[in-house]
Amino acid sequence: MIKVGIVGGTGYTGVELLRLLAVHPDVQLTAITSRKEDGLPVADMFPSLRGSVDIAFSSPDKADLTQCDVVFFATPHGVAMAQAPALLAAGVKVIDLAADFRIKDKAVFEKWYKIEHTCPELLEEAAYGLAELNRAAIQGARLVANPGCYPTTMQLGYYPLLKAGLIDAGGLIADCKSGVSGAGRKAEIGTLFSESSDNFKAYGVAGHRHTPETSAQLQKFTEDKVALVFTPHLVPMIRGMHSTLYGRLTKDVTNEELQALFEEQYKDSPFVDVMPFGSHPETRSTRGSNMLRLALHRPDNGNTVIVLVVQDNLVKGASGQAVQCMNLMFGLEETTGLKQIALLP
């Protein structure tokens, strides 16, 4: 059994990790820390876990995380970089669900996240945890940077097109939509039910932290200069993310060839579902599951290709992807503990 610790279990990625790990056949939940909730049974905060999870939060100073085989950080940015070095030194693997190790360029990180990076020496080593494009590196990693939710959809959607040199890398437009849980479990007026229900809006159009992460990753797929316009929007639903990705085709290609390109690319990726050409994937078809589904469109058979990508932002976009990485890091089948079927309706 893999002994697992979780730092920061009071947010949505934390409780989602608990939901997945509590029924994972190879995992033993060993510790979960929260400074504020020391001693509180986890199931008292999240009654959905009553009967399934019986451990309590412990304060960080009491919990001996070095006894764990792996520690997940479901924390705000900045926490993992402070604790990872000591854990790694003690032989504990680390998976960070925040952004601390996602961006290799220290200066870029510090510009966007407004904090100093305190262990830049680990940036190079950290594996970027997008299994579909980086499986080998994750398998051998001590430290994994779990990708952001939006970047996951944009990378998996654009990758085959950019790698094949089929679209203009300098004219990418990603119009993305997220459920409200993406904003986290924080007391804020903007995400109150009465503010965000029965409403739709864009946000952060002038600049979102997922832009530099995505741009840097997309740049790896092509030698052309990548320019990405990324427009996030807030959808009145709890879970779910839908990215509408536009690319300008620069080569002659048939729709069948486009479809075959994607099917070939993801044929060994159990969590990427390439739907028939012209499908309209729905976010609910991934609700609670680790599947990402995508479909290709080409309006009027013109020179614009559209990739529609959906996922559950808390599963494939966060905690499920982290467990997928853990499986790879410990030599397990990639799908272990992740076979939940989406809740529909």
Add this chain to the structure above:
Amino acid sequence: MIKVGIVGGTGYTGVELLRLLAVHPDVQLTAITSRKEDGLPVADMFPSLRGSVDIAFSSPDKADLTQCDVVFFATPHGVAMAQAPALLAAGVKVIDLAADFRIKDKAVFEKWYKIEHTCPELLEEAAYGLAELNRAAIQGARLVANPGCYPTTMQLGYYPLLKAGLIDAGGLIADCKSGVSGAGRKAEIGTLFSESSDNFKAYGVAGHRHTPETSAQLQKFTEDKVALVFTPHLVPMIRGMHSTLYGRLTKDVTNEELQALFEEQYKDSPFVDVMPFGSHPETRSTRGSNMLRLALHRPDNGNTVIVLVVQDNLVKGASGQAVQCMNLMFGLEETTGLKQIALLP
């Protein structure tokens, strides 16, 4: 034109007052105070008001509310009692949307609201602002205590039955459901979209502040001892309140007589709609309007009578009712500025 001031315009009852008063034909919005937002145009906080409301918040010390004819308090409990005496002394009428003057018994108020009442001498004078049952007193009042949202539905639903002595006053069960806006515009985890959407729960079953207010008012309608079980629930909708009121019939009465009793009672009340016997009123039929709708049921023609009552908790349950009171206090037609039709769908 009536010069109107609003104290505390940053909450939901405040913005709702603005929506109604901005198009009220006899009102001139004169001042709106907020300590935190001094100088901010109201429409910057609430873009729905762009083009309709062009005044800015001013801090309480700058705003000279004594220039107003009437001041509405859309504030937390405790604010109106601090400012009302000076305003009244200056000849300004006061309508409090909070609880400061709803409960005549100082000790009961202090027990439930955990604050000392600082002007108990005004408790007796304050008119209880339920126009349908208290029209004359409101017309002559300087100070009006606007009723709570739940109490409005319970009083208008039980009143005809209690007054006619038809039900057991000692066995009232009110199972009530409210939209989330009833919790106010406060940054709290419990009312986040991701917490309260796609969910239903009871709350405050052990004791809710609207119980003593309602019990005291219901007691006025009967000489029998009133005992009320009031169970509030939270519905994943923004606006709307639905009260399911149960009463045990203690006398022989036909359904036709019950229906006639209600129709007669409310025939001169333009904002109470007695629907046909056996109807199922929907909250959305009152969304954005000052109408309260109700319908009677009697399962199996047995000895239980059910009154289904719906209203918009922010309009008839709060700001609309306050404007209705203002109309009466200033000798206007009761419906002036309140003829908006509910938004359906």
Add this chain to the structure above:
Amino acid sequence: MIKVGIVGGTGYTGVELLRLLAVHPDVQLTAITSRKEDGLPVADMFPSLRGSVDIAFSSPDKADLTQCDVVFFATPHGVAMAQAPALLAAGVKVIDLAADFRIKDKAVFEKWYKIEHTCPELLEEAAYGLAELNRAAIQGARLVANPGCYPTTMQLGYYPLLKAGLIDAGGLIADCKSGVSGAGRKAEIGTLFSESSDNFKAYGVAGHRHTPETSAQLQKFTEDKVALVFTPHLVPMIRGMHSTLYGRLTKDVTNEELQALFEEQYKDSPFVDVMPFGSHPETRSTRGSNMLRLALHRPDNGNTVIVLVVQDNLVKGASGQAVQCMNLMFGLEETTGLKQIALLP
């Protein structure tokens, strides 16, 4: 492996059965019938099943259901009674998720369901599939009538109180609220998003088919005459059911005794969670899981006891409960394949 057939897999209870059975370790999905969708892969209708369920619908005449060990009927009322006799004769067990075998009294059934019962000889044999109160009968049954969703909550909530003779059986009031999926996957205006979202209403107050089923079952628990007022409401959420059950205490009993009574009653029932006294169970704490959670309240320590009961209407209220019955009928652990944790948020 248990070979399973499903009749009528195009509704919500059908797709929910598929979600649960596709990952059930002892089940082999063998046939799923639909007259209209013959030949259509199930996952084409429900993309959530892509990658998990690869069988297609077959028309009833083609599917040889007698090869199955058990057949679930996720059909409208009237279908199971037509097909069950032949299946039973062929040695196939039958679980009906509709109402055909829930009510023992043929006349009562026919009055409420407006169809003739065509195999009344099976009514007596059919086991009522509420495992918590009827485990032994289910274990030995060939034919199980899966309970209605509302009746499940009302029976499990009232049972301990009625059996112990603590409440007035003649004055039961059950104020119940259901998510919209309870209305099924039928094209109807009343359950359109634009009609039922941001809205709340009661329905069927004059008479709901779950009343006779519940009353008959509750009557088994007591010798006093049961009289039940049951008021269903529609909540703008997909899944979830919340029943607020009122009872008038007729004996002296402490809150601790009440709590102990429920804990003792359900201590061996893995799917009933008796929460601490005074809790407010939320429907989302059961979303997608087979757990039913309940909590007791006693306002003002008076003579009214309130039982708050929540469940997922499609799981414990329908398909999960049916799988729970199947487990018992085939000698499996009751919780096999039913350990999913609720999706929160």
Add this chain to the structure above:
Amino acid sequence: MIKVGIVGGTGYTGVELLRLLAVHPDVQLTAITSRKEDGLPVADMFPSLRGSVDIAFSSPDKADLTQCDVVFFATPHGVAMAQAPALLAAGVKVIDLAADFRIKDKAVFEKWYKIEHTCPELLEEAAYGLAELNRAAIQGARLVANPGCYPTTMQLGYYPLLKAGLIDAGGLIADCKSGVSGAGRKAEIGTLFSESSDNFKAYGVAGHRHTPETSAQLQKFTEDKVALVFTPHLVPMIRGMHSTLYGRLTKDVTNEELQALFEEQYKDSPFVDVMPFGSHPETRSTRGSNMLRLALHRPDNGNTVIVLVVQDNLVKGASGQAVQCMNLMFGLEETTGLKQIALLP
């Protein structure tokens, strides 16, 4: 008083017309037709109208619409073209909320709407009812084609940019999102609450009827060849439309110049609100009102300009816009009866 008739009052644009016209100071509701609902009081179908609208539906053969001054068609496509000629001949003005007269090219209309156009001779005469761009023509019109909801947002958003020749007309991308009421009041599975709530998806990406209408109108604004990619999505909210419009700048222009261009263009349009540069308009800021709000963005000050446009699809996107046209046709102030403030929250 303008005598108004409505053909087809049982859908969402019909009931919305009733909401607006019932309180319009210059309108007398004279007739409302429905073949199916002959004799039914309108308020029986839409309880929100109880107390405000007291006429009943009449069957088309009984209603003498030639007594009206103007008739609105809130019907499926094809109805207005059948009845308009006779009404116009009788001197009655006609406003069609469907598509019958939106597309000047008969062949294009018939290709997209799959019905023959039976009065093509009126196509040229019909004024396109987008007051902001076509005010004079509407003022003098007998027959108005009310624009589609999506086309309204795309035209008002792209117009200033195309007219000034600032963007590449051949590379327009409009990523649009609509609330569910846009699908109408029709019994269909896809728009059930349980199907479309807590979900997000694109639809009609391969071709939507609003594309030819929009393209033809946009082409009027520029001599360059327009090519538009239009991607509609369905948002789990009742009302509201959000269009995210992308354009590639082809000339040097500052953000201040862009902003000034829009402010100048719409300074005399009371229902277009040009918000400050960089704002994020929310659909709810227009809920129930006839305002359309828009804001400009320019990510990284690069060569992509984004126009965010919001409106209530049933008001400015349909019935409100139709009333706005009526006001112009009858020489009234454009805003008469349309000053409702959006319902927020």
